[in-house]
Amino acid sequence: MKLITAVVKPHRLDEIKEALQAFGVHGLTVTEASGYGRQRGHTEVYRGAEYTVDLVPKIRIEVLVEDEDAEQLIEVVVKAARTGKIGDGKVWSVPVETAVRVRTGERGPDAL
């Protein structure tokens, strides 16, 4: 199993959710996050006083998938999240040792 994590622009959430549903993903976790990448944050101006806002709002989406679906799912997320402008975010995957459905105690792929 793999855990796919995507840190992306908040306004892309709906597109990503729809794309994941179309792909057949049953569940996901969404968290509000903040951070910056290579482009850093942005500058705001209040009566001429400039403030650099380093940490910009993002959302973090986490999905558990089976190994063979991981690559394809990453592509789906990247496609749905992309706007082509700076700050579109990142997607990565890590191996997962085990997963348990709390209600039934099912383990591994059955728990997804």
Next chain:
Amino acid sequence: MAPAITTLAADAPELSAANTGFMLICSALVMLMTPALAFFYGGMVRVKSTLNMLMMSFISLGIVTILWVLYGFSIAFGTDSASLFGWSSEYVGLSGIGITELWPGYTIPVYVFAVFQLMFAIITPALISGALADRVKFTAWALFIALWVTIVYFPVAHWVWGTGGWLFDMGVIDFAGGTAVHINAGAAALGVILVIGKRVGFKKDPMRPHSLPLVMLGAGLLWFGWFGFNAGSWLGNDDGVGAVMFVNTQVATAAAMLAWLGYEKIRHGSFTTLGAASGAVAGLVAITPSGGSCSPLGAIAIGAIAGLLCAMAVGLKYKFGYDDSLDVVGVHLVGGVVGSLLVGFFATGGVQSEAKGLFYGGNADQLVKQAIGVFSVLAYSLIASAILALIIDKTMGMRVSEDDEVSGIDQVEHAETAYDFSGAGGGASSRSTAVAAPAAQETKKVDA
């Protein structure tokens, strides 16, 4: 056009129901400006001192109202004038005034005039508070208001508007309070901040406005209330001067907003919300002294000049290193000086008075008078306010402790916080656990 005062005085005026009703509405409009100012300022501070900012304006409604009735109206508008201040014993406690007794030369009762002018006396000290955001003890501020209106505002109002006041007699034009209200408050703000110093973290920590929608709400309500402030200042509606003032108020404010936004777009790259709100207020300030003497085109010029100069002026605090938190000096002092001096250029001689400015075939006489008005009030208010602040600072202390300032003045001074953030991040338990516990828990979250 003959000035209304002479016409009315000659005809032995009678009470006008229309003018009286109009002035009661104008008084209520001007009253609204103080809570509007509270929102304008309240949105510009950080979350942790929102309530204190609102209260610094709101308390003026309490303190000044009482002092005005006790002796303020008598000092400002008493007719036994000593040129620097007035006195009329029947005005003490507003006790010797008949309900149908008219304000001399006008068609409205003395009571109506007294209550209209009261609203000006209330908002003027409230204007000062923006410069002192985040760092002043509430009791010290309350005492400052009481002393300041007594020693500075009431006498200066007499200088500018009172029968026998020395600037009034000289012929200084201050239609609705550019000198008595805005220069007075702006200079006082400068005087006090030179005594009390900067906020902790000034120029180092970010001090972004916490709610620009509140700022916009406040600015919008100020603009609305300002029609009472300005159009009401002719004390009636018999000759159209108030209507000219109404038009000029609108166009100057519009021009100032556009000028501020244009400057900011060129200088900083964006049309900001705070810039629009600030530009509008700068225009309102500048047209206050001048709008009764100029034409609508003149008002557009005055507004645009004020918008531009105030937008440039607000940056000066970073250059000079004084911490005028919400730019009371940059907007009210600069805007008031600009508007008052421009009377000397833009007065047409055909609206409020026959005095003509330089651009309308006049000479420099009116400009010189305006300058005397501007700089005498500026100097008196600056020095007297600094001395008052110094006395309060040496006795009871003007500022809260550094720790309290950093953790947030709302809690230490008012035992409240503006917003409940406990809902975010599972605060259910901290919210519902009874009476004794929650204070400490909720405290921490507000600073985050």
